[in-house]
Amino acid sequence: MIILASASPRRQELLKLIAENFIVIPSDIDEGVPNNIETEKSPEYLAVKKAKHIYENGHRNDVVIGCDTGVFIDGKMLGKPKNKEDAKQMLTELSGRKHKVITGCCICGNSKVNSFSQVTEVEFYELTEEEIESYIATGEPMDKAGSYGIQGKGSLLVKGIVGDYFNVVGLPVARLNKELNG
């Protein structure tokens, strides 16, 4: 059985493009990352931790997929905003610039751990304070890395992307399909 170790409804929807049958068991881990892990490797590190946590707790006969998505700019990672102020700060930083969205994925199965990082470059239009505030008022930023959702009203902030769109939404379906199904 394939297990998706994620609470994200978007990942569940996207995994249907690859797998007909799977079950969802969210992996409740501590999302702290040790200092010796390179910043841009943080999502992959957490993806491995999420997948292993489920695999090693009663699912060694299954294939477990774990993922984590982060937004990277100026050498740091932007995760989910803690509050509206935090979201405003992140969107102000992203305004008018390019950033990377990195999704780390891990597949645990048959006593093997296979992990990778997929990178998509996203460029934002210049945003006014008013635009940022009205976007935050939609509530959309609050559960998303970097405080935006490219699949929603956040699409209006985006000037262009280079790479896999679905990687930004949280699951790099094409690469994951190749890793899973060869």
Ligand SMILES: Cc1cn([C@H]2C[C@H](O)[C@@H](COP(=O)(O)OP(=O)(O)OP(=O)(O)O)O2)c(=O)[nH]c1=O
């Ligand atoms: C940048 C961006 C992120 N996101 C989402 C993808 C992820 O769900 C979320 C980042 O949080 P994650 O910690 O990667 O995932 P999660 O907490 O939603 O689920 P779980 O840990 O159980 O797997 O941000 C979008 O939906 N759209 C976007 O454009």
